[in-house]
Amino acid sequence: MLEISNLTVRYGGITAMSDLSLTVPRGETVILVGANGAGKSSLINAIIGMVPVAKGSIKLDGVELTKIAPYNRAGCGIGYSPEGRRVFPTMTVRDNVLAGASRLGRAKQNQVYEKLSTLFPMLATRANDAAGILSGGQQQMVAIARALSSSPKLLLLDEPFLGLAPVWIQQISDAIRHFREEGITVLMTEQMAVPALKVATYGYVIRNGHILRGGTVDELRGAALAEEYL
Ligand code: ATP
Numbered sequence: 001m002l003e004i005s006n007l008t009v010r011y012g013g014i015t016a017m018s019d020l021s022l023t024v025p026r027g028e029t030v031i032l033v034g035a036n037g038a039g040k041s042s043l044i045n046a047i048i049g050m051v052p053v054a055k056g057s058i059k060l061d062g063v064e065l066t067k068i069a070p071y072n073r074a075g076c077g078i079g080y081s082p083e084g085r086r087v088f089p090t091m092t093v094r095d096n097v098l099a100g101a102s103r104l105g106r107a108k109q110n111q112v113y114e115k116l117s118t119l120f121p122m123l124a125t126r127a128n129d130a131a132g133i134l135s136g137g138q139q140q141m142v143a144i145a146r147a148l149s150s151s152p153k154l155l156l157l158d159e160p161f162l163g164l165a166p167v168w169i170q171q172i173s174d175a176i177r178h179f180r181e182e183g184i185t186v187l188m189t190e191q192m193a194v195p196a197l198k199v200a201t202y203g204y205v206i207r208n209g210h211i212l213r214g215g216t217v218d219e220l221r222g223a224a225l226a227e228e229y230l
Contacts, residue, residue: 001026001185002047002154007056009042009209016042017209019056024154024202029176029186031200031217033193039209040189041083044158047187048080049073060154079152083159083189085143089132093123096131096142100149116145119175137168144175148184155179157188161195173199197221 002024009017017039024030034040045051047058049070058065060076068076079100087096094113101112117124120141126134131142140160147155157176161169169192176199179186190196197203197217204214213220 001061002187003057003059004043004047005057005059007043007046007058008054009039009046009051010054011051015209017046020206020209020211022204022211022214024185024187026185027180027183028201029180029188029199031196031203032187032189032206033191033196033203033220034189034206035191038206040206041158042209043206044080044156044187044189047073047156048078074150074152077153079147079150079155081140081143081147081155081157081160083162085136085139087131087134087139087142087146090130092128093131093134093142094127097123097145097149100146112149112151116148119148119178120145135168137164137171140164140168140172141175144172153185155184155186157186159189159191161190161192169195193220 005021007017007020008015020043032040032043042051046053047065049065053066060078063076065073065076088099097113097116098109101109104112113123122138122141123145126138131139134142144157144160160172173195176186188196188200197220200217202215203217203220205212205220
């Protein structure tokens with residue numbers, strides 16, 4: 001579904017990633033695991049068009065995204081939950097979530113919100129609270145729900161476990177596993193390999209902008225990943 005080939009991203013004279021290739025098959029949950037500065041966010045930002053691509057190709061269902069303006073990429077069926085969550089703190093939980101569904105009419109928005117509330121029940125109980133007063137785990141749920149509210153075919157999650165207590169990691173992991181049952185294709189990044197490998201089906205290890213290894217999560221969980229990354 002998503003095919004990245006020979007991707008190179010530079011910031012001025014700094015090469016953050018060179019000739020990186022990976023694929024995300026339809027319906028799978030693919031994890032990109034790597035340490036700080038490995039290039040995970042650069043990859044996600046290249047997909048959504050927030051950083052320019054120096055070389056290479058990013059195809060979603062055969063459509064070359066690098067030729068599409070960033071503001072039109074969400075329309076290609078991409079939902080994005082950023083590193084650090086970036087909820088709008090003074091807006092209500094409901095308005096945050098529906099920011100991703102602003103093109104829909106009120107009735108359809110209500111339906112979308114109701115469906116997302118079955119996934120994250122706190123959306124129902126905290127709908128009218130300012131998002132800024134929520135815990136980190138709840139804000140992460142808001143950010144993921146906002147990304148899902150446009151009903152994307154590809155969901156990008158940039159470090160969804162970052163800074164969260166185990167209880168929240170567990171709840172968000174359950175939700176991510178549920179996405180697979182719903183047929184949503186996921187590409188997520190994480191520094192925390194252990195919980196990430198529990199929710200994914202395939203994975204890649206990234207270091208210094210290069211893919212060190214790719215495979216099923218069972219393959220990655222083995223000794224090689226422990227040596228090279230953990
Ligand atoms: P983190 O977990 O810290 O977000 P990451 O794996 O997402 O790390 P990136 O943020 O993609 O890594 O960074 C990859 C490399 O690119 C790093 O060397 C980083 O310093 C560099 N880099 C990232 N953004 C910029 C920028 N705006 N200007 C210059 N260099 C950058």
